[in-house]
Amino acid sequence: MSTSNAAAIVDTKATRRDFYSRIDPANLAPLWEQLHNLVTRTPASACRAVHWPYRQVREYLREAGELITAEEAIRRVLILENPGLRGQAAATTSLYAGLQLILPGEIAPPHRHTQSALRLILEGEGAYTSVEGEKTPMKRGDFVITPSWTWHEHGNETDQPMVWLDGLDVPLVAMLDASFAENTGDQKAPSPQKSAGDSKARYGSNLLPVDYVAPTPASPLFSYPYADTLAALRTLAAGDAPDACHGHKLRYANPVTGGHPMPTIGAYIQLLPDVFSTAPYRCSAGTVFAVIDGAVTVTLDDRTFTAQPNDVFVIPSWAKHHFEAHGETTLFSFSDRPVQEVLGLWREQR
Known part of the structure; x- marks a missing residue:
């Protein structure tokens, strides 16, 4: 490069x-940078x-x-903070x-918020979550x-502690600036007035109230018992060969629409059958x-690690991975896949 050309480049950078x-x-910035x-x-x-x-977190x-x-x-x-997102109360970028x-x-007192939430019961039996006045008893799984x-x-x-995994769309709602919340001091919560199993009777038995129109995209069925879920999985496993990447996998569904239980x-x-090893897989949804x-x-x-009962782990977006089961293994997972699907962003690679 000639001296004049080098000088011109330096001058351009300075300009x-x-x-x-x-x-x-x-408050402007060059996109090309x-x-x-x-x-x-x-x-x-x-x-x-x-x-x-x-064992450690317990x-x-x-x-x-x-x-x-x-x-x-x-x-x-105790928040499960992703080590790459410390200080953001995030397990993945959106959840x-x-x-x-x-x-x-x-009793954990009543409140409500715009964030959607899920629970996976890990320890104990007999405690409850009350949703809109309906008590839902909880068992492991x-x-x-x-x-x-x-x-x-x-x-x-009960006379025993209860522990469960919480999953919420907190980072996603925060990104949208759409967080609202109320405690019972702001407005009285509905007192328990529906019998246990009310939502299952109305929406979870292949029946719906006559003239029912869903008020929101979320499922009106609040509880999905593990006993029913495991029976369904084992029925599938008895009749079908496992999928190479997923074993026998089902998604929880809104019984009214067939969609996801919550839109976000x-x-x-x-x-996964005993000793089953999945084929390599990755997808665009970071998953817990x-x-x-x-x-x-x-x-x-x-990296490689072995997860035992009640352990929680995260697979980031587009991280190639595979599983090897030790004994018949059941895995629960949640992700922002519904949002990605609606926006046309969802991708996977098998």
């Missing part, structure tokens, strides 16, 4: 830097693969139960996860939802998994 500094006070970081060839998420062993939950009451905390939860403890005799803007509270009338969060359950039964070795490009 551009001067231009950028002058437009900065006007950032385009390669904004429109990437594949997802470039800060979300990382992470594994939370339940001990911290026990300590939290001694430090603060459910009433004081409103919700006694929150946490482990909630409620001790015998405690049950999938329970509290749709957006529904009053809900939790109570434990999809939830899934899968059964929890082991219900069995155990699974998870292999990604950069």
Whole structure:
């Protein structure tokens, strides 16, 4: 390169830097300096693969139960923070996860919020979630939802602690600036007035109230018992060969529309036969998994770990991975796939 050409390049860079500094006070920036970081060839998420062993986290939950009451905390939860998203209360870029403890005799007081929430029961039996005045008893493995803007509270009338995995669309709602919430001091929550099983009778028996029109996209069925789910999976496993990438996998459904239980969060359950090893797979939805039964070795490009019952782990968007089951294994998972599908963004690679 000639001396004159080198000088011209230096001069051009200096001129551009001067231009950028002058437009900065006007809250302007040159797209051409950032385009390669904004429109990437594949997802470039800060979300990382992470594994939370339940045995370790459970001990911290026990300590939290001694430090603060459910009433004081409103919700006694340890947030599962992704190491690539610390300080953002995020398990993936769009979803929150946490482990909630409620001790015998405690009540987590009623509130409601625009964030949709799900629960996967990990420990205990007999406590309840009350949604819009209907008490839903909870057992291990049950999938329970509290749709957006529904009053809900939790109570434990048993003599044993209850622990469950919470999943919410907190980061997604925050990104949209659409967070609203009310406590019982703002407006009275509905008192329990519906018999247990009311929503199942109305919506979960292949029947609907006559002239029923769904008021929201969310499922009116609040509880999906694990006993029913496991029976369905085993029936499928008895008659079908497992899918190479998923084993035997089902998605939880809104019984009215056939869609997802909540418009922003999809939830899934899968059964992997003993010693079954899945083919490599990846998708565009960062996903939170929890082991219900069995155990699974998870292999990604950069790490391997084995998850035991009640362990929680995250597979980031577009991270290639495969599973190997140790014993008959059931995995629960949730992701933002419903949002991606509606927006035409969902992709997978088998």
